[in-house]
Amino acid sequence: MTIDILEHEGLVVSVVSKISPKLCGDDDIMQIARMGLLEAANEYDESRGAFSTFAYMRIRSRVVGEIRYRSYRNHVNMDMSAGIYAAGGKQESEYEQEAAQNAASVASLLEALTDRQAEIIRSYYGIGEEAKTQAEIAESRGVSTSAVWQIVRKSQEKMRKYAQSQKFCFCAE
Numbered sequence: 114m115t116i117d118i119l120e121h122e123g124l125v126v127s128v129v130s131k132i133s134p135k136l137c138g139d140d141d142i143m144q145i146a147r148m149g150l151l152e153a154a155n156e157y158d159e160s161r162g163a164f165s166t167f168a169y170m171r172i173r174s175r176v177v178g179e180i181r182y183r184s185y186r187n188h189v190n191m192d193m194s195a196g197i198y199a200a201g202g203k204q205e206s207e208y209e210q211e212a213a214q215n216a217a218s219v220a221s222l223l224e225a226l227t228d229r230q231a232e233i234i235r236s237y238y239g240i241g242e243e244a245k246t247q248a249e250i251a252e253s254r255g256v257s258t259s260a261v262w263q264i265v266r267k268s269q270e271k272m273r274k275y276a277q278s279q280k281f282c283f284c285a286e
Contacts, residue, residue: 116154116164118147124165125150128172132180141246142176148248148258149175182247182262218276225275230268237265 125146129136136142149172153164161167219240223231233254236245247258247265254261 116157118150118154121150121154121165121168122147124168125172128169129176132173132176136176136180142179145175145179145248146172149173178258178262179247221279222272222276225271226268230264230271233261233264234268234272237261 125143126137129142129146150168152175153168153171156171157164157167223234223240226234233250235241236250236253237247238244245253247261251258251261
């Protein structure tokens with residue numbers, strides 16, 4: 114059975130607006146929702162019931178996943194910013210020294226990862242380049258967004274363990 118995606122655009126808007134009406138204006142969220150619809154259309158089997166019910170769950174899952182991802186990413190970015198650009202009346206040269214020390218620590222942490230993991234982490238957090246979304250990384254590497262998220266999570270855990278074993282300290286004073 115072939116599903117006409119355009120026919121179900123209203124479902125995308127409906128799902129997103131039920132989560133939060135404010136999100137309907139967020140192009141990235143709407144695109145993530147459309148990707149959920151496309152995924153549902155590709156994986157739909159008539160034996161699973163009505164397409165709209167199946168698609169609703171896929172779309173909602175994708176949108177909620179993106180919201181969680183953004184929330185986590187913002188939290189991590191704020192923590193990293195606080196560590197790297199801490200205030201406290203220091204001279205600019207002191208900030209530069211701390212930033213250089215932290216950059217060296219981040220580089221050491223990345224060395225604990227495989228090349229693939231390090232590339233994805235650099236893209237995800239914008240280390241040496243502009244930060245990319247999961248979807249952008251997935252598309253450029255030819256994998257699913259969930260695969261990117263799994264790699265990011267495993268890499269974070271690997272770096273956390275490495276940092277603990279090496280007793281890393283990011284400047285935050």
